[in-house]
Amino acid sequence: xxxxxxxxxxxxxxxxxxxxxxxxxSYGATPYLFWYVQSPGQxxxxxxxxxSGDTLVQGIKGFEAEFKRSQxxxxxxxxxxxxxxxxxxxCAVGGYGQNFVFGPGTRLSVLP
Amino acid sequence: xxxxxxxxxxxxxxTGKKITLECSQTMGHDKMYWYQQDPGMELHLxxxxxxxxxxxxxxxxxxxxxxxxxxxxxxxxxESARPSHTSQYLCASSSPTRVYEQCFGPGTRLTVT
Numbered sequence: 328x329x330x331x332x333x334x335x336x337x338x339x340x341x342x343x344x345x346x347x348x349x350x351x352x353s354y355g356a357t358p359y360l361f362w363y364v365q366s367p368g369q370x371x372x373x374x375x376x377x378x379s380g381d382t383l384v385q386g387i388k389g390f391e392a393e394f395k396r397s398q399x400x401x402x403x404x405x406x407x408x409x410x411x412x413x414x415x416x417x418c419a420v421g422g423y424g425q426n427f428v429f430g431p432g433t434r435l436s437v438l439p
Numbered sequence: 440x441x442x443x444x445x446x447x448x449x450x451x452x453x454t455g456k457k458i459t460l461e462c463s464q465t466m467g468h469d470k471m472y473w474y475q476q477d478p479g480m481e482l483h484l485x486x487x488x489x490x491x492x493x494x495x496x497x498x499x500x501x502x503x504x505x506x507x508x509x510x511x512x513x514x515x516x517x518e519s520a521r522p523s524h525t526s527q528y529l530c531a532s533s534s535p536t537r538v539y540e541q542c543f544g545p546g547t548r549l550t551v552t
Contacts, residue, residue, distance in 0.1 A: 331481075359539050361539075368545070368546075368548075369545055370443075370445075370529055370543035370546050371541075372543070373540060373541075376540065417481070421539055426472075426484055426487065426497065427541065429474075429481045429482040431481045432479070
């Protein structure tokens with residue numbers, strides 16, 4: 328069965344600092360991997376996705392993620408965090424013909 | 440910019456009432472989804488639809504029901520609301536050509552007193 332873990336429930340970083348949010352997945356075949364962001368009171372917005380090919384994927388808002396099959400990981404990174412990045416971040420895994428499974432989310436707080 | 444709408448955005452209702460949460464999308468997407476999200480928790484798929492007249496149950500058992508009479512409309516109904524139904528409900532859709540990109544609505548936050 329598919330599953331996603333996000334080990335960090337809450338992360339606090341200073342504005343301008345770098346960020347890495349962790350995501351580990353369990354999936355029996357080639358996974359399709361996603362990162363979504365949810366601002367308070369809002370729906371989810373797709374940041375980036377990985378289907379195949381280059382394991383380093385670029386997304387919107389300056390985010391990138393790296394797929395590491397050997398570690399079953401798909402960590403999200405940003406070199407310099409902005410105050411507007413404070414939100415909840417969800418990692419999700421899916422596959423061909425499969426529905427998504429979402430992780431529990433990581434809440435990001437940004438200090439001025 | 441995703442064009443998927445949910446109404447109401449917030450709803451407080453008493454136990455035993457029948458409620459319908461509305462979801463509409465203007466993108467012509469075939470597949471639509473309903474997720475339930477408790478505060479600070481992950482999303483759980485409760486219903487989905489492949490298209491008109493198609494409805495399927497998701498991974499999380501739910502007492503709600505859905506219908507898909509029109510492509511753009513995917514309402515969720517609770518016949519008799521209970522406090523355990525208090526949650527946020529998120530609607531999403533995806534196109535047949537980009538099935539793995541789900542577009543989400545803003546959500547309906549439901550409180551049953």
